[in-house]
Amino acid sequence: MAKTKTNTEDYLRMYRQMMRIRTFEDTANQLYLSAKMPGLTHMYSGEEAVAVGICEALTDDDRITSTHRGHGHCVAKGANFKEMFCELLGKEEGYCRGKGGSMHIADQSHGNLGANAIVGGSMGIATGSALRAKLLGQDDVTVCFFGDGATAQGLLYEVMNMAALWNLPVIYACENNGYSEYTKTEEIAAGSITARAEAFGIEAFKVDGQDVLAVNELTQKLVARCRKGEGPFFIELETYRYHGHHVGDINREYYRSKDEEKDWKENRDPIIRFRGYLVSEGIATEDEIEAMNAEIEKDASEAVAYAEAAKYPDVSEVDMHVYAD
Amino acid sequence: MREITLSQAVNEAIAEEMRRDPTVFLLGEDVAEAGTPFKVLSGLVEEFGTERVIDTPIAEPGFMGIAVGAAMTGARPIVDLMFGDFIFLIMDQLCNQAAKIHYMSGGKLNVPLVLRTNMGATRRSAAQHSQSLQALVAHIPGLKVAMPSSAYEAKGLMKTAIRDNNPVVIFEDKLMYQDKAPVPEEEYLIPFGEAHIKREGSDITLIATSSMVQVAEKAAAILSKEGIEAEVIDPRTIVPLDEATLIQSVKKTSRAIVIDEGHQSYGITSEIASRLNEKAFYHLDTPVVRMGAMDVPIPFSPALEDITVPTPDRVIEMACKLCSGEMIHAA
Numbered sequence: 001m002a003k004t005k006t007n008t009e010d011y012l013r014m015y016r017q018m019m020r021i022r023t024f025e026d027t028a029n030q031l032y033l034s035a036k037m038p039g040l041t042h043m044y045s046g047e048e049a050v051a052v053g054i055c056e057a058l059t060d061d062d063r064i065t066s067t068h069r070g071h072g073h074c075v076a077k078g079a080n081f082k083e084m085f086c087e088l089l090g091k092e093e094g095y096c097r098g099k100g101g102s103m104h105i106a107d108q109s110h111g112n113l114g115a116n117a118i119v120g121g122s123m124g125i126a127t128g129s130a131l132r133a134k135l136l137g138q139d140d141v142t143v144c145f146f147g148d149g150a151t152a153q154g155l156l157y158e159v160m161n162m163a164a165l166w167n168l169p170v171i172y173a174c175e176n177n178g179y180s181e182y183t184k185t186e187e188i189a190a191g192s193i194t195a196r197a198e199a200f201g202i203e204a205f206k207v208d209g210q211d212v213l214a215v216n217e218l219t220q221k222l223v224a225r226c227r228k229g230e231g232p233f234f235i236e237l238e239t240y241r242y243h244g245h246h247v248g249d250i251n252r253e254y255y256r257s258k259d260e261e262k263d264w265k266e267n268r269d270p271i272i273r274f275r276g277y278l279v280s281e282g283i284a285t286e287d288e289i290e291a292m293n294a295e296i297e298k299d300a301s302e303a304v305a306y307a308e309a310a311k312y313p314d315v316s317e318v319d320m321h322v323y324a325d
Numbered sequence: 326m327r328e329i330t331l332s333q334a335v336n337e338a339i340a341e342e343m344r345r346d347p348t349v350f351l352l353g354e355d356v357a358e359a360g361t362p363f364k365v366l367s368g369l370v371e372e373f374g375t376e377r378v379i380d381t382p383i384a385e386p387g388f389m390g391i392a393v394g395a396a397m398t399g400a401r402p403i404v405d406l407m408f409g410d411f412i413f414l415i416m417d418q419l420c421n422q423a424a425k426i427h428y429m430s431g432g433k434l435n436v437p438l439v440l441r442t443n444m445g446a447t448r449r450s451a452a453q454h455s456q457s458l459q460a461l462v463a464h465i466p467g468l469k470v471a472m473p474s475s476a477y478e479a480k481g482l483m484k485t486a487i488r489d490n491n492p493v494v495i496f497e498d499k500l501m502y503q504d505k506a507p508v509p510e511e512e513y514l515i516p517f518g519e520a521h522i523k524r525e526g527s528d529i530t531l532i533a534t535s536s537m538v539q540v541a542e543k544a545a546a547i548l549s550k551e552g553i554e555a556e557v558i559d560p561r562t563i564v565p566l567d568e569a570t571l572i573q574s575v576k577k578t579s580r581a582i583v584i585d586e587g588h589q590s591y592g593i594t595s596e597i598a599s600r601l602n603e604k605a606f607y608h609l610d611t612p613v614v615r616m617g618a619m620d621v622p623i624p625f626s627p628a629l630e631d632i633t634v635p636t637p638d639r640v641i642e643m644a645c646k647l648c649s650g651e652m653i654h655a656a
Contacts, residue, residue: 063398097431104429113397114430118421124390125397125422132395135350135376142394158387165382321432322466324490 044072049270053215065122070115081303120153130170149180197234209237338483353405424467481515518565526554589617
């Protein structure tokens with residue numbers, strides 16, 4: 001781990017948030033497997049330290065843009081399970097009244113501008129949010145989450161160019177989980193990922209995305225510098241996706257081995273690593289952690305039960321919200 | 326009343342709204358010191374500075390996406406897209422992002438932005454700088470589409486668009502930038518979804534958009550001399566569309582030609598003609614006729630280009646056929 005004990009409460013919250021993401025995803029996966037969830041979803045499991053390390057460095061006024069693999073970002077930015085599960089099940093009480101679903105979940109109240117089902121689709125939105133902050137003299141920072149696969153989209157280079165020209169308070173957070181859908185990243189990305197940002201004069205960093213403290217420490221520094229007008233920045237976070245591209249991607253040995261998955265899960269899991277650190281540093285006992293896990297588990301099952309029983313939107317809502325008043 | 330050009334009208338509308346609301350800003354290629362290639366925005370950077378009149382790199386999807394994000398978080402961007410043809414470059418940001426965000430978020434996020442761009446052929450600019458692509462965006466729920474037909478409409482519609490809480494696409498006709506029209510000095514707005522009856526008539530309705538309003542008016546003046554009184558209606562906005570005014574007119578005249586500079590197939594003319602057929606069928610004496618641009622890429626050669634778009638002569642010819650009861654099924 002990157003740092004010794006400095007703030008017990010912060011550390012426990014980071015653990016809790018990572019565990020909440022893992023529990024949310026395990027529960028969502030069960031909903032899919034038991035055919036209770038309409039459509040497909042993309043699991044964030046394995047990448048928890050990225051979303052939590054970054055979002056714990058942000059305030060509710062700071063914005064994020066998320067991706068199709070977005071539940072982790074949503075939880076990390078402060079969303080509640082109840083409204084999230086309602087959204088996943090297409091219910092009226094969901095964050096988007098059931099109109100967005102897993103791939104468009106947004107939580108305006110915590111500054112989450114939404115997941116985006118177009119790979120790379122939110123890079124302009126994040127950069128525009130940062131331009132608005134600069135234009136209106138507001139000091140919030142925007143983080144743009146995207147995957148290694150999205151580095152192949154041209155939009156990234158157009159907006160990084162403008163963000164650099166105009167010194168915008170935006171952090172481009174590239175979650176490199178090794179796979180662009182069903183293809184190894186090395187087969188779709190030539191050269192270095194950080195060099196792409198450096199070409200625009202943007203300071204770029206590479207960090208172990210399985211180490212929540214390393215991610216958080218770096219992000220805190222970059223957020224503070226963004227607020228001083230020193231942005232933009234770029235971070236490549238090395239991480240791993242435990243599930244397939246989506247929940248239905250079960251047989252994936254044609255693109256990656258079970259040994260590789262086992263190695264990441266057993267030796268580099270962000271939650272197991274951080275839990276070991278909390279215990280060895282005397283920040284929490286095993287019992288306290290188990291109690292926290294059980295509480296999160298209970299929260300998730302109650303939220304799912306609530307969402308399953310919740311109402312679908314009335315059919316009269318189908319043509320509501322096409323246009324704003 | 327004073328007369329100003331369409332270009333000055335757009336400029337005035339934007340300047341007034343920028344003075345009124347500090348969250349309004351402009352971005353696009355060569356909008357600042359250059360004031361765009363058509364010089365529509367000249368002078369704005371001197372008043373509002375480069376913070377609010379922002380020159381972008383040549384990166385249409387990038388600055389369109391940036392405008393969407395700025396709009397979602399509290400600003401009101403006006404995006405300047407140098408040519409309407411470049412809409413193809415920004416389709417994802419306009420149609421997958423801007424148009425859908427309010428709906429996908431269950432009404433929690435708004436995207437109040439204006440995309441101002443242009444349309445219109447016969448400028449010898451060939452196939453990639455001459456298209457009229459309003460049908461393409463009118464097809465996507467969540468976008469509003471305005472098509473000013475003179476300086477008066479250009480100003481009033483622009484001001485309304487800037488205050489609207491939705492993405493609005495405004496198509497200006499490139500050939501009309503220097504056309505003058507009476508424009509009041511005092512402030513006014515033109516509400517969306519209210520068609521304007523430019524000329525009353527009892528024999529045939531000519532529904533025309535943007536550049537085609539002048540074509541329809543010229544045709545109507547000549548038809549009048551031949552004893553045919555045409556009613557000319559400008560819908561002013563395609564989305565929302567003032568269907569009621571169009572239907573009411575057709576019920577009165579029993580005949581209609583719909584004229585728009587976009588390609589005829591699957592176009593604005595097709596949509597309006599269909600609605601009239603569905604909702605005024607028993608009042609019609611003849612089929613509703615569409616007159617759009619030919620279904621060909623716009624050619625460069627003047628000899629070819631000029632025949633691709635509707636002209637007053639062609640409108641007159643068709644109106645005479647319809648009013649004489651001639652069968653026009655082969656038209």
